[in-house]
Amino acid sequence: MNKEEKNGSVIFATIQKIGRSFFLPVSILPIAGLLLGIGSALTNQGTIEAYNLEGLLGNGTVLHVLFSIFSQVGNAIFGNLPIIFAISVAIGMAKQEKAVSALSAAISFFVMHTTINALLQADGSILADGSLGSDVLDGAITSVVGISSLEMGVFGGIAVGLGVAALHNRFYKQELPSALSFFAGVRFVPIISVLTYIFVGVAFYFIWPLIQSAIFSAGGLVTESGYFGTFIFGFMERALIPFGLHHVFYIPFWQTALGGTAIIDGVTIAGAQNIYFAELASPNTIKFSVDACRFMTGKYSFMMAGLPAAAYAMYKVAKPENRKLVGGLLFSAALTSFLTGITEPIEFTFLFIAPFLFIIHCVFAGISFVLMHLLNICIGTTFSCGLIDFLLYGPLQGNAKTNWLMITFVFIGYAILYFFVFKFLIEKFNIPTPGRENSGETKLYTKDDFKNKNLPSENTEDELSNVILKAIGGIDNLVDIDACATRLRLTVNNPDKVDEELLKQNGARGIIKKGLGIQIIYGPQVSIIKSNFEEFVEQVS
Structure with a gap:
């Protein structure tokens, strides 16, 4: 391996590690979304009146209080994702002593935003009474963990997490003169982090408005590209699965202005997923934003219908004597995809033996996102688009808000499409999917x-x-x-x-x-x- 190849490998490994560090905060979203979805649906006055549930769920009842707590807890998690990302990324990127890295990230997050706040007060952007100056653009300044600061979204949290992890990995074994030895080692990390993030806060005060403008422009480009942009998003989200970089790709669309911005109940919200859950929590929402859901809803068709149908196709083309053996594995993988949206057991079944099938799958995924956009279907998600999220954010929220009934026709179409395309191609090219092997190369597991x-x-x-x-x-x-x-x-x-x-x-x-x-x-x-x-x-x- 020459120097250039080695440098490329190191860069890829670093990006891969960053991507998997995103997985920890993303894994928190299902419980937050579950609480917010149930709480918002069952405290919505329209729902209560429609089903005559005043006596059970009306204001003042025990269940209304309970579901209000659910809603507010879920909303609190979504409202504080930047600091959650900061801590999680620091944990994920730290080599050792991860707890120290987490503490340093939390402290640095407060330090950075407090520094920015002080500078915004000094230039008149934030007035003495806490209100914003007349020259401040809408959405440029927001409350971050109670501190009025620049709206940086999860990018701010990621910047803290990555920077603190780099400092941590460099200094957690730092030696100091004997007189200062108490502050050596892991105790040195939060000290150097605090000092560093004062200067990082100053730097972001000057450069973030420029970055913010660029992000809004990039998000606008995706939005203005219409259905083609939606297709590219859906195609790339699947195509990056084998490299483990899909989290790096879709998180900015879900959590930053790349996925659009919206004003909800007087507050500017950035990021497709954040917009959706802000609308979910708002009593004033009549219909969910399709512009936000275009980055989420498209996964339901192939996760709940397409890939399970592909698994059934692989079962049907297996040799008769192997069907009983292979059926358990394929049924388990199909059920996992349908219920939870975890698709890799099926995708990797054909990825390694027939990569062109995976490319076709990516194309179908892109088309699915476009169909949801075209049909104005808006069903949100927390983590992955399986039956649980579908019921919670589709039927439970009502057809008027989601247009979820239309997706049932897409489900039928996608099940038929995947079944016949996969069955035809597997038989046409004699692809050794489970149960069709002529040798022991493709191992079949029960x-x-x-x-x-x-x-x-x-x-x-x-x-x-x-x-x-x-x-x-x-x-x-x-x-x-x-x-x-x-x-x-x-x-x-x-x-x-x-x-x-x-x-x-x-x-x-x-x-x-x-x-x-x-x-x-x-x-x-x-x-x-x-x-x-x-x-x-x-x-x-």
């Missing part, structure tokens, strides 16, 4: 194999951890351990030492190698595998 990791002898946690460590080239080749929803994500010194066959023989559904980053696909239980592996590595280190 449901129990998938669950238990198909270990060589007794199914103990340490055995799998030992196999993983051995397969990646030992402790000296391991740099970092992390995971997302379905993949164990490792950074190594030398990717050539990784034994892919050994990993596959012991339960891995697939391996992705890109530069110094290794992604081992295990499925939804990967978080347990990660925890066991971290403990095992700590024991053998």
Whole structure:
């Protein structure tokens, strides 16, 4: 590997690590959205009157108070995502002593915005009574954790998280003269972070208005590109799945002005998902914004209908003697996609053996986003578009707000489309999907194999951890351990030492190698595998 290739690998591994650090704050959104969705729906006066539920859910009842709490708790989480991102990214990017990194990020977040606030007061943008000056543009200044500051959204949180993590990784072992030794090591990190983020706050005061203008322009470009822009978003969101970079791509659209801005109840909201949940919480919302939902709703069609139909197509084209064996695996994967929107068990089934099928799937995904945009369907989501989110943000919110009834026709069309296209192409090109193999190259796992990791002898946690460590080239080749929803994500010194066959023989559904980053696909239980592996590595280190 020459120097240029090595630099490219390091950059990709860093971007990949940033992407997976986004996964922690994103994983908080389902519970926040669940609380907000249920609370808002069941305290909405229109809903209460429509179903004659005054006695049960009307003002003053115990359930009304309870659901109001649900709504406000969910709203509090969505309203404070910038600091949540700051802490989560700092945790995700820190190599060791992650708790110190989290504390430093929280402190730095307050320091940065307090610095900006002081400068805004000094230039007259914020007046003595807390009101805004006459020259301040709408939405340029907002309340961030109670501090009037520039509207930076989650970008501000990410900037804090990344910067603090870099300082943390550089200084958490910092040595100082003996007279100052109490402040050495991890205690030095929050000190240097505070000092640094005073200057970062000053810098953002000058440069963020320019960045803000650029973001609004970029968001406007996507919006003005209409249905083509919607297609590109949907296509790219799926196409980046194999590289684990889809979080990096869609989060800015969901959480910043790239996804649009809207004024809701007198407050300027930036980001598609933030707009949707602000509308969800507002009693004045008559119909949800399709311009916001264009970045979310498109996933329901292929997650709930298309990919389960593709799994059924793979079942139908399997050899008759293998159908019983392969049926359990495909049914489990299809049900997971339908209920929760976790699609990787199906997508990776055909990604590695027939990449062109995955490209076709990405095209269908882009078209799905366009159809939702065309049909004015607006069903929000917290994390992934399965049945749970569909019921919560579709039927429960009413057809007048969501136009959810129209999506049922798209579901039917997508189920038929995926089934016949996949069935035809698999048979036409004799693609070795599960149950069709003529050799042992494509391993077929039963449901129990998938669950238990198909270990060589007794199914103990340490055995799998030992196999993983051995397969990646030992402790000296391991740099970092992390995971997302379905993949164990490792950074190594030398990717050539990784034994892919050994990993596959012991339960891995697939391996992705890109530069110094290794992604081992295990499925939804990967978080347990990660925890066991971290403990095992700590024991053998």
